[in-house]
Amino acid sequence: MTELRTAYDGSGAAWARGPSRLFDLLANRVIEEFAAHLRGATVLDVGAGTGAVSRALQRAGARPVAVDASADMLAHVGDSALMTVVGDICSLPFLDATFDAAVSAFVISHVDDPVRALAEMRRVVRAPGLIVAAVFGAASANASKDVIHDVAVQYGFEPPAWYRHLKAQTEPLSNTPDLLRECAHSASLEAVVVDDIDVDSQISAPEDIVEYRTGMAHLAPFVNSLTAVQRECFLRDATSAVRDRGQPIRPRVLIMSSRCPA
Numbered sequence: 634m635t636e637l638r639t640a641y642d643g644s645g646a647a648w649a650r651g652p653s654r655l656f657d658l659l660a661n662r663v664i665e666e667f668a669a670h671l672r673g674a675t676v677l678d679v680g681a682g683t684g685a686v687s688r689a690l691q692r693a694g695a696r697p698v699a700v701d702a703s704a705d706m707l708a709h710v711g712d713s714a715l716m717t718v719v720g721d722i723c724s725l726p727f728l729d730a731t732f733d734a735a736v737s738a739f740v741i742s743h744v745d746d747p748v749r750a751l752a753e754m755r756r757v758v759r760a761p762g763l764i765v766a767a768v769f770g771a772a773s774a775n776a777s778k779d780v781i782h783d784v785a786v787q788y789g790f791e792p793p794a795w796y797r798h799l800k801a802q803t804e805p806l807s808n809t810p811d812l813l814r815e816c817a818h819s820a821s822l823e824a825v826v827v828d829d830i831d832v833d834s835q836i837s838a839p840e841d842i843v844e845y846r847t848g849m850a851h852l853a854p855f856v857n858s859l860t861a862v863q864r865e866c867f868l869r870d871a872t873s874a875v876r877d878r879g880q881p882i883r884p885r886v887l888i889m890s891s892r893c894p895a
Contacts, residue, residue: 651848660685663767668693674733680740684710727757734763742768747807751820760895770885771808777879781846784871796851822891834882839875
């Protein structure tokens with residue numbers, strides 16, 4: 634968590650400009666199915682980032698509380714949550730049975746013990762409260778992501794160690810329906826259901842795809858380290874590469890819903 638906190642602490646502004654467009658859409662998709670159950674509920678947004686889930690919860694009539702390891706990311710939540718709290722999702726800073734429900738979007742796949750993260754969500758939710766966790770599912774490579782990465786490497790980019798670990802070891806712990814379901818059962822959750830869907834991100838213009846990718850925490854610090862001239866050239870080359878060889882962003886999303894046992 635320390636490495637992730639360090640990585641995301643400098644990325645709040647870039648994330649709000651780029652990736653938040655995708656994650657707001659995904660958060661709406663995650664919440665819409667459960668809106669009727671969450672209306673009026675006090676809901677913990679676990680790993681809130683810049684507040685995509687909190688905004689979706691607020692629109693659904695819930696009362697979100699946002700927790701994240703990065704104060705920099707939480708600074709962009711604004712008034713979308715009742716309060717923001719800096720904390721570790723594997724050791725949530727709340728008493729048992731504090732919330733009516735808990736939602737985590739694209740976060741438990743960032744920790745090496747997703748079962749513990751889900752167990753912590755269970756601990757702070759009152760039975761039989763709803764617990765929802767979404768992750769990106771294993772999928773074939775996306776051409777746009779690949780060409781942006783290749784252009785960045787040409788400009789001197791080296792993926793940080795935490796990102797290599799995330800992709801090679803952490804995400805594969807929960808990125809299939811069976812794995813995610815197993816994590817939920819191991820965390821003693823009940824009535825576990827996993828939906829497997831493909832989402833049209835509505836991000837298809839090359840410029841928008843580049844803005845989305847270059848705002849991600851593994852790439853944003855590198856882009857910020859370039860001189861103004863280098864950054865302009867890099868963004869131009871990346872956009873051109875996406876226009877020539879890229880494809881729209883259509884992520885595979887797994888949405889696990891469950892109940893806190895009595």
